[in-house]
Amino acid sequence: MLGFVIQRVLQALVVMLVISALVFMGVYAVGNPIDVLISPDATQIIREQTIRAYGLDQPLWKQYLDFLARLLSGNFGRSFVYNMPVLDLIFSRLPATIELTLAAVFGATLLGVPLGIYAGYRPDSPISKTIMAVSILGFSVPTFWIGLVLIFTFAVTLGWLPAGNRGETATLFGVEWSFVTWNGLTHLFLPALNLSLFKFAMMVRLARAGTRETMLTDTVKFARAAGESEWTILSRHVLRLIAIPIVTVFGLELGSTLAFAVVTETIFSWPGVGKLIIDSIATLDRPVMVAYLMLVAFFFIMINLTVDIAYAALDPRLRTRRAS
Amino acid sequence: MSSRLLEVSGLTTRFETRSGALNAVEDVSFSVSEGEIVGLVGESGSGKSVTGFSILGLIDPPGRIVSGSVKLNGRELVGLSHADLRSVRGREIAMVFQDPSATLNPVLTIGTQMRLAIAAHESMSKAAATHRCIDVLTIVGIPDAARRIEAYPHQFSGGMRQRVAIAIALLNRPRLIICDEPTTALDVSIQAQILTEMKSLAARLGTAMIWISHDLATVSSVASRLLVMYAGRLIETGPIAAVLRQPHHPYTRGLLNSLPGFAKPGQDLVQIPGAMPSLVNLPVGCSFRPRCTHAQDDCTLLPAFATDGARAFRCHHPLDLPVPASEARP
Structure with a gap:
């Protein structure tokens, strides 16, 4: 087991290196940040000073090596737009996304x-058919539309829940969280519901397909022949047998939601990293984009x-x- | 003969399929006495496994038992509630399946699986349950059971896996074990071992068995009585030695002729011509008629199950009947 973990960590380092190169190249190729940063009527001298200040006059490979060196020392640079250290910027937004995703x-x-x-x-029961109908909705209706409908229904019409923002936060482990206050929880509910609908639909389908398949196996027949109750069979045998695809999808969804909850965060004005990255792309805030993508790669790994x-x-x- | 443990009469199990209703088991009647080993043989699709599952009430839709009765010690099992049936399964009648690598749960230790089987019928401490599991594993010949109990099924060989499955069947000391081809998936050398051991186990524990198999040779080495099924019906029953020496039904004769062990050296094995008919579209009368070399016009009427002492058969023109002398074949 330990050998396996070490092997995977080494693999992860290589993956991170490759991703850093890809991210750097990709981001470098996009536009010229100087045009965004300073006004078009600035003098040539100011222009060149700015270029030098951000190191943009260096050759590409030099910039990449500098970038790698800074990465290794944990320095992701300063945001062009917010003029603050990128890591501080991202970590100030990350808790919001993490609690929403989780x-x-x-x-x-x-x-x-x-x-x-x-x-x-019980594939033929009316309850099952209702569950499946809801899951089809969750699959096929676009997230942004459901988000708008949720806001319209619960925030505007009924007035039960707030339409956006994180609400009150409280400090836990030195980080601000919404879920620890009642007001924060009410703010968290709608965006989390919006974000979870698609995942819910997927989990339902995965669990259903696995269960249908497993119920026909000899393992289940044998357990029945031994007199085990249906509850035991479902909770002890079937759940364990269908767990692997569920855990796989759980991991993938966790990663991709953490990285790309953009739509929901935008609709509910949820101040998470998804909104940050979209803003950074719009303003060509390179250090933020690079640091963010590296962070996402790290999360996925x-x-x-x-x-x-x-x-x-x-x-x-x-x-x-693996042991052998 | 000791007392009747299991009494099956007129059992009919029907499956509603897209191509029509079919009786996988039709009008099957037999009994099993305490401690007796009964062999149930037939080709694939003859209904022998469905008979086993019907006894336990383990027929899934679209199948169901449409008529007949299954009595265990005089208690009717057909029509029992789920909860009552569940308390019979494993505790009074247990079952062992063909392929142990498919029946055992690959992601649970055998100890966990065995304790689940005990917990289905009795609540006891984990230590007591483990103790019983180790005892039973030792009985079925798993060496070092106390250590092996925390192993997973894939860490056992095929033969050992089947011993574990047999141990699970024995856990709640059932009086009857239905063995659905338990040796078919095993190596020939292991087959013989398991066969001998199960036979002596049954004798030692006084457990009755229904040994389902397509292999007459296997069955003849364990069972004391033989039931032969064809296309959902019982066609011949009797003490195994007598049936093998002198089968009355042409189908049984054909099965015997096709066995290497029963043929004369140097002779080709004799095949039964044709194949078993589809259950959806059975021939009128005796189902074996189209393949039977002794068939005559009256075979279009379904023969009754004729009883002759300990033996019974379903044939209008039985072979080798001892009486009367004038009809005896040369």
């Missing part, structure tokens, strides 16, 4: 998997590593294969 992904999984198992266990370790915990057959 609420959406965990909510979708904790609700979607049991309902999916039920729909797979960590999540995938965790998922791989979870596989081994869930399926003993993978454990021995």
Whole structure:
């Protein structure tokens, strides 16, 4: 197991290096930030000073090496637009995105998997058909539209929940969180619901398909022949047997939501990193874009590593294969 | 003969399929006494496994038992509630399946699976349950059971896996075990081992068994009585030695002739011509008629199940009947 983790960490380092190069090249190729940063009627001298101040007069490879060196020392540079250290900027926004993502992904999984198992266990019952109808909606209706409908219904018409922003926050582990205050929770609810609908639909379908398949296996027949109750069979046998695809999708969704909750964050004015990256792209704020993409790559690698370790915990057959 | 443990009469299990209703099991009647090993043989699709599952009430839709009765010690099992059936399964009648790598849950240790099977019927401490699991694993011949109990199914060989499955069946000390081709998926050398051991286990524990197989040779080495099924119906039953020595039904004769062990050396094996008919579209009368070399016009009427002492058969023109002498074949 330890050898496996070390091997994966080394792989991750290589991946991070490749991504840093790709990100740097890609971002460098996009437009000229100087045009955005200073007014068009600035003098040539000011223009050249600014270019030099941001190191944009250096050759590309030199800029990349400088960039790598700064990365390794944990210095991601300063934002062109906010004129503050990029890491501080991102970390001031990250908690908002993290709590939104966790609420959406965990909510979708904790609700979607049991309902999916039920729909797979009793595929012909009216309840199952309702669950499946909701999941089709979750799949096919665009997120931004549902977001608008949610705001219209619960914030504008009924006035039950706030339409946007994080609301009151409180400090926990030195970070500001919304979910620890009641007011913050009410602010969190709608965007999390909006974000979780698609994931919920996916979890329902995954759990349903897995359950339907597993119910036909000899493992289930054998457990029934031993007199085990249907509840035991579902909770002890089936849940464990369908866990791997669910954990896989859970990890992927966690990563991609963390990185790209842009639409929901924009609609609900949720001050997370998704909104930050969209603004940075619009203003060609290169250090923010680069640091953000590196961070996203890092998240994905960590999540995938965790998922791989979870596989081994869930399926003993993978454990021995790796050990040998 | 000791007391009747299981009494199956007129059992009919029907499946509603897209191509029509079919009786996978039709009008099957037999009984099993305490401690007796009964062999149930037939080709694939003859209904032998469905018979086993019907006894336990484990027929999934679109199948269902449409008529007949299954009595365990005089208690009717057909029509019991789910909860009542569940308390019979595993505790009074257990089942062992063909392929242990498909029946055991690959992601749970065998200890966990065994404890789940115990917990289905009895609440006891984990330590007590583990203790019983180790005992039973030792009985079925798993060496070092106390250590192996925390292993996963894939860490066992095929034969050992089947022993684990048998141990699970034995956990709640059932009085009847239905063995659905438990040795078919195993190596021949392991087959013989498991066969012998199960036979002696049954004798030692006084457990009755229904041994389902397509392999007459296997069945003949464990069972004391033989039931032969064809296209959903029982066509011949009797003490195994007598049936094998002198089958009355032409189908049983054909099965025997096609066995290497029963043929004369140097001779080609004899095949039964044709294939088993589709259950959706059974021939009128005796289902074996189109393939039977002894068939005559009256075979278009379904023969009754004729009883002759300990033996019974479903044929208008039985072979080798001892009486009367004038009809005896040369």
